[in-house]
Amino acid sequence: MFVVTGIFFNSKKPLQTNLLHFPKPFRWIAPENHTADTKFLICCGGVMIAGEILILMVLSLIISTFMFRYGDFFNPIAVAVSALLPFLSVMLKMVLPEEKQLHQFVKVLTLCGLILLSAEVLVFNGKSLTTDSNTTILTVDDITFEESDQLKKQGDSLIIKGDCEMFLNTLPQNAKGFIFHMNQEINEDARIFHVWMDMEDDNFRYAYQIVADTYTLGNENSCMMSFSPYETLYSMKLHFAQIANPVTLTEIVAVPALPYEFSLLRYLILMTICAVVAIIIQCRLYEVAFDWRKPPHLAIVGMMVMLCTFSATQFYDVVKVEDLTEYEKDKNYSWADPYAQTFHALNNGRVALEIEVSPELEKLENPYDNSARRESNAPSAWDYAYYDGNYYSYFGIAPVLTYYAPYILMNGKLPTTGMANDFFATLSIFFMCMALLSAVRLMTTKPNFLLLLASLPAITACTGAYYCMEFSDKYFVAVASAQCYIALTLWLGLWGIAVKKKLWKCLLFAGSGLALALTVASRPSVAISAAVLLPFFFGILFRKSETIASRMTQAFSFAVPLVAGLGGVMAYNAMRFGSPLDFGATYQLTVSNVNANHLRLSLLPASFFHYFLQIPQMRSSFPYFETNCDHLRNYGAYVYMEGVFSALMNPFAMAGFLLMPTAYKRTLAGFRQGVTNRQRSVALALCFIVPIITAWMDFCMGGLNLRYICDITPLLFIGCVIVLLRTTDVKKKMYRYILTVILCLLSAFLIWVMLAGLRDCMLLRRNPSYYDTMRDLLIFWH
Known part of the structure; x- marks a missing residue:
């Protein structure tokens, strides 16, 4: 192909070979001032092919001699990519001699291809290094187990239906790992299950010690575990737990090392990263400032926003319309979720739900006391x-x-809570990205383009939309709805402040006011985040350069939809609970008496710790960390506690929070719509003050829950990104810029990794093999 392509281009225009600058030992191929001909192309191609064959032979020799192999040497696609890049580099230099940046880019990519191909063998498969190639197949007859309903023998296989354990007492002494040949039927009920191993060797002869722990989907060869016995290996004890579908175990292969496996996915991902980094460095894209007036900039940002939005599809609760329950006005839906029940009540002219109240509950003096309900069995x-x-x-x-x-009115069927979560969470991702862009436009000057792009996936993954879809229950519907509408409030409000035309201002303010009313109607505590708009709104009201009529028109544009919406909410509250300001939270029949909760200033330090600084909990298997709940046990009263991933444990948020004082040292250029630096400074301060107040209120009145963390993240993370954009100076502190971009991308990556460990949630239900793929991609050393 190289020769044919060279002859074709040479027929159009003579190709000069003196541009290639071969090393001295190879200059005989292309003498100076020589024009490429068939002989040159054949010699050049032959030398490159010989070099590539030599490299592949060396790597193959290492694999075949010093590694335990269970499959092919290399993936053909990876070899093709690595092999074609040198030819492409040579051809481009002859055909396009003036494109020096392109030459350098392809040269760097060629080197990266060679390094990554070698790294896949020598680094990512270092666990396979051994000169022993002997394997032992352990059949069902070699396994000691106690047959039960959870573990049964069926022919030459074991059927695992629940928690069980088995023993391997006759083992080859060269064994350093196991390959489990087992299968689980993959359907909507399939889940990853827990497998761990205990070992007895000369170090612990009479006591088993845990030596390996993992989760797996149970596909063929997907579960491989290594161990390192001291001197004599006596016995292995295998544990299986959290079985969803029956798992068929056919055999276990004892191997001297975990087998060599070339990962095409890892190779392509790393090559893509290398290509992106090379382009950024070659074209100095890190110096580019985002410009709202340039269509290419807007197009790239738009594509990133859409990519973030479409990432939500990985969590979708896909339900066929025909599988949904038909809605009929006269039926009883007491089994449905609270939102469907509320619709059914309103559709029948009621505000109370159609749930029968037990006589025992009515007789209780204080039905909100959980202890009283238990004692009376109400x-x-x-x-x-x-x-x-x-x-x-x-x-x-x-x-x-x-x-x-x-x-329901359009389809005549009841949607699931998963569908509602998906709807609101997807919109919240889009609105959140747009709110961030509007805030960046208003509160920064010449933001760095690449850092802005990196912040979008970070704020998408960390704000809470993924959590809403991942857990997908009735509690998260309100959270997803609140995040959706507060993001819409901020987007339209900040956009309205920035535009020139008064008509557009009024329309955007009207939409913002209506969205804020819907936020209150979703989750009132989240609506406090709209306080960030106040400095700009006060600036409009007191701006003497505009007429009073203009200022009042803008104010009423926001206020009228807001007041109308709040009026409807308060009327609904009054119809249910007799007070327009009573949302009914104090009447919950839940784990504790909610009336015992009240605002206490003494809980401010604890709320800050739990909502902002609580570190994740370590776990024994991949991804090695998860949500955490550290109960301090000195709150002075009962506080409801569940595991959370606190806000500042997202690396980009911690960086933004710590750099906040530095952001105030930078003087920004004035904004032409009358926005002052004082307004920007106050708004930025509110991005951090309001979440702290909200966290304190939520902790006092509700406790600690991942849903409550989502109340503070939208505004807090917008503030953190603004700080990062205002404090990053590529020319003066390149190290800070590089670190900031990495932290943004790392934040999004950590959330995706953490969600991989939630076996019963939507991501793994939607993508059952995601856990095994992610684990094998990242954990290459055992």
């Missing part, structure tokens, strides 16, 4: 609001009005 609807002999939903009505009602 049946009750868990986590509903009980007031004046009726059940109500204390969750916001916004999801009912903006999703459930339209969907």
Whole structure:
């Protein structure tokens, strides 16, 4: 191909070989001032092919001699990529001699291809180094086990249906690992299951010690575990737990080392990273400032926003319409989720839910006391609001009005909570990205383009939309709805402040006000984040350069939809609980008496620790960290606690929080719409102050929960990104710029890795093999 291509281009225009600058030993191929001909092309191609064959032969020799191999040497695609790049480099230099940047880029990529091909053998498969190639197949007859309902023998296989253990007492002494040949039926019920091994050797002769721990989907060869016995290996004890579908174990192969496996996915990902980094360095893209007036910039940012938005599809709860429950007005839906029940009640002219109240509950003096309910054995609807002999939903009505009602009326079927979560979370990702862009436009000057792009996946992954879809229950519907509408509030509000035309301002402010009312109707505590708009709104109201009529028109554009929406919410509250400001949270029938909760200033330090600084909990298997709940046990009263991933444990957020004082040292250029630096400074301060206040209120009134963390993340993370953009100077502190970009990308990556460990949630239900793929990609040393 190289020769044919060279002859073709040479026929169009003579190709000069003196541009190639061969090393001295190879200059005989291309004498100076020589024009490429067939002989040159054949010699040049032959030398490159010989070099590539030599490299592959050396690597193959290492694999065949010093590694335990269970499959092919190399992936053909990886070899093709690495082999074609040198030819491409030579051809480009002859055909396009003036494109020096392109030459350098391909040369760097060629070198990266060679290094990564070698690294895949020598580094990522270092666990396979051994000169022993003897394997032992352990069949069912070699396994000692106690047959039960959880573990049964069927022919030459073992059927594992639940938690069980088995023993391997006759083992080859060269064994350093096991390959489990087992299969689990892959369907909607398939889940990764837990496998771990205990070992007895000369170090612990009479006591088993855990030596390996993992989760796996159970596909063929997907579960491989290594161990390193001291001197004599006596016995191995295998544990299986958290079995969803029956697992068929056919045999276990004892191997001297885990087998060599070339990972095409890892190779292509690393090559892509190398290519992107090379382009950024070659073209000095790190110096480019984002310009709102340039269509290419807007197009690239738009593509990144859409990519972030479409990432939500990995969590979708895919349900066929025909599998949904038909809705009929006269039926009883007491089994449905609170939002469907609320719609059904409103559709029948009621505000109370159609749930029967037990006589035992009505007789209780204090039905909100969980201890009293238990003592009297009073049946009750868990986590509903009980007031004046009726059940109500204390969750916001916004999801009912903006999703459930339209969907049911259009389709005649009841949607699932997963569908509602997907709808609101997907919109919240898009609105959140747009809110960030509007904030960047208003509160920064010449933001770095690449850092802005890197911040979009970070804020997408860390804000909470993924959590809402991952857990996908009735509690997260309100959270997803609140995040959706607060992001829309901030986007339209900040956009309206930045535009020139008064008509557009009024329309955007009206949309922002309506979105804020829907935020209150979703989750009132989240609406406090709209306080970041106040400095700019006050600036408009007191701007003497505009007429009073213009200022009042803009103010009423925001206020009228907001007041109308809040009026509807308060009227709905009054119809249910007798007070327009009562959302029903104090009437919950839940784990504790919510009326015992009240604001206490003494809980401010604890709330800051739990919501912002609590470190993740380590776990024994990949991904090695997870949500955590560190109970301090000195709150002075009961506090509801669940595991969380606190806000500042996202690396980019911690960097933004720590650099906040530095952001105030930078003087920004004035904004032409009358926005002052004082307004920007106050707004930036509110991005950090409001989340702290919200966290304190949530902790006092509700406790600690991942849902409550989502109340503070939208505004906090916008503030963190603004700080990073304002404090990053490529020319003065390149190290800070590089570190900041890495932290943004690392933040998104860590969330995706952490979600891989949640076996019963939507990501793994939607993509069952995601865990095994991610583990094998990252954990290459055992």
